[in-house]
Structure formats: C-alpha cells, structure tokens
Amino acid sequence: xxxxxxxxxxxxxxxxxxxxxxxxxxxPGAGKSTLAGALAETLVAGGERAAVLPMDGFHMDNAVLxxxxxxxxxxxxxxxxxxxxxxxxxxxxxxxxxxxxxxxxRSREIAIASARIVAPETRIILVEGNxxxxxxxxxxxxxxxxxxxxxxxxGIEELERRLLQRWYDHGYDEQAAKRKAFGNDIPNAHxxxxxxxxADLVLTDF
Numbered sequence: 223x224x225x226x227x228x229x230x231x232x233x234x235x236x237x238x239x240x241x242x243x244x245x246x247x248x249x250p251g252a253g254k255s256t257l258a259g260a261l262a263e264t265l266v267a268g269g270e271r272a273a274v275l276p277m278d279g280f281h282m283d284n285a286v287l288x289x290x291x292x293x294x295x296x297x298x299x300x301x302x303x304x305x306x307x308x309x310x311x312x313x314x315x316x317x318x319x320x321x322x323x324x325x326x327x328r329s330r331e332i333a334i335a336s337a338r339i340v341a342p343e344t345r346i347i348l349v350e351g352n353x354x355x356x357x358x359x360x361x362x363x364x365x366x367x368x369x370x371x372x373x374x375x376x377g378i379e380e381l382e383r384r385l386l387q388r389w390y391d392h393g394y395d396e397q398a399a400k401r402k403a404f405g406n407d408i409p410n411a412h413x414x415x416x417x418x419x420x421a422d423l424v425l426t427d428f
Contacts (some may be wrong), residue, residue, distance in 0.1 A: 223428055228372070229268070231263070231423065236346060239278050241317040243347045243367065247354035249411035250297065250376035251384040253428045257374065258350040271344045275314065279324035279349025280307040281333050288405065298410050301373050304360045311367050314340055314347050352410065355418045365419060368377045372422035374428050381411045 236242035246258050256374075258274045265272035280303045287293040292301050313321045325337035340347065353361045355373060385407040389399035 223257075223260070225257070225264055228257075228423065229261060229264050232265070232370060233268075233270070233348065239369070240345065241315065241347070241370050243311070243315050243349060243352040244344060245364075245368035245371040245421075246348055246350040246374070247352065247366075247371065247414075247418070248413040249381055250352055251381045251388065251411065252374040252376060252406050254350040254352075254374060257372070257428060258348045258426075262348055265346055270346055271341075272346040272348065273338075273340055273344045275310075275340065275347055275349045276322055276326065277302070277324035277349070277354065278328075279305060279333050279337070280304070280310075281326055283333065292365060295406055297352075297406060299356060299358065299361060299413070303351070308360070308363055311349060311364065315367060317342060352414050355421055356414065357417050357419050362419070368422070371419075371421040372423045372425065373418060374425045375415055376426060376428060377414065378408075378411065382408055387412070 232242070232244060241253055246252050246254050255276065258276075262272045262274050281296070282290075282294060282301050282303055284296070287296055292298070295301055310323055312322065319342055321340040322336035323338050323340055324333045324335050326333050349368065354364055355371060356362065356367070382403070385401050385403045389402045395403060401413075
C-alpha cells in the first residue's frame with residue numbers, strides 16, 4: 223500500500239504542532255501494526271521524529287486473566303489495563319517529559335513494563351490498537367485524545383480469512399484454528415466494527 227497520501231494528511235494536520243497524536247484503530251487482523259510501522263518509517267525517512275505506541279503493551283498478565291476467568295478471552299476489551307493505557311495516552315499527549323511505555327512480547331505472551339521511551343522531541347505519535355475508537359466504557363474516555371483517527375476495515379469476510387490463516391500459520395489444524403478464531407478473534411472483530419466512534423479516515427483496501 224502507498225502510505226504517502228496518509229503521511230501527507232498527517233503532516234498537513236500536524237503543521238505547527240509540537241506533539242501530534244494519531245490513532246490507528248481497527249479489528250484484529252486489519253493490519254494496524256503494519257500500517258503504523260510503514261507510516262513511522264516513511265515519516266522518519268522524511269526527517270520527522272515519529273514513534274509507534276502499541277496498545278498491546280497493556281495486556282493484563284495471564285495470571286490476572288486466569289484469576290478473572292478471562293484467559294480464553296485474551297485480546298477482548300475487558301483483558302487490557304485500560305486505566306494505565308488512558309494515563310499513558312494522556313501523558314504522551316501532554317508531552318511533559320519522557321514517557322516510559324510497556325511492550326508486548328508475543329513470543330512469550332507477556333507485557334514488559336517500561337520497555338520503550340517516548341521522548342519529548344518525538345513530534346508524531348502513532349497509537350495503534352483494536353479499541354481506540356470503541357464506543358463502550360471505559361474505552362470511550364479516549365474520545366478527544368487523538369488529533370487524527372484512522373480506522374481500517376477490510377470487511378468481515380476478509381478478516382475471517384486472515385484470522386483463520388493466522389492460527390494455521392501458528393500450526394493449528396482446521397478444527398483448532400476455527401475454534402480459536404470464531405471463539406474470540408472474530409467476535410472481537412464484529413464488536414470493533416459495530417461499535418466504533420467515527421474516524422477521520424477510513425481505509426477499506428488495506
């Protein structure tokens with residue numbers, strides 16, 4: 223995908239701003255992290271200071287999810303430390319000194335605290351995650367937190383194909399892959415698509 227038009231829109235809207243925060247939202251499998259990475263790379267190559275802030279770093283630990291009975295639903299809105307995420311987004315937006323943020327290690331399925339720095343001189347922050355535009359509490363408290371919002375929605379049929387393929391790529395057979403995808407990922411995808419606040423830009427062919 224050619225990200226130059228999106229980069230141009232970001233730079234136009236960010237003109238004169240010391241800190242500009244972009245939301246890249248969408249259902250699981252939509253390509254949010256791919257787009258965020260491509261935008262950051264293009265912005266940096268053009269001389270901007272840009273960084274990605276993934277929502278995934280705010281996953282609750284598996285031990286906490288197990289205690290809450292939510293481990294099978296890991297990745298759903300209820301399985302994130304929303305309070306910490308809201309505080310971090312607010313701190314990043316206020317740009318009052320460096321902000322240490324967690325990073326999710328997918329190979330170990332754990333979030334590592336204070337694993338990345340958002341420096342004061344980083345002008346453009348690309349926040350990416352499933353629930354940035356969710357209209358449900360407490361996620362709806364993010365309304366007004368972003369200077370520009372982008373929503374990726376390639377359609378439920380395409381999302382189902384991608385999410386099933388994701389589990390096939392992890393070595394699951396057809397029955398297990400369908401159980402994983404239709405038991406959690408695809409219901410989350412429907413929830414995101416059907417309960418999102420309006421976005422400034424909507425991408426359907428990513």
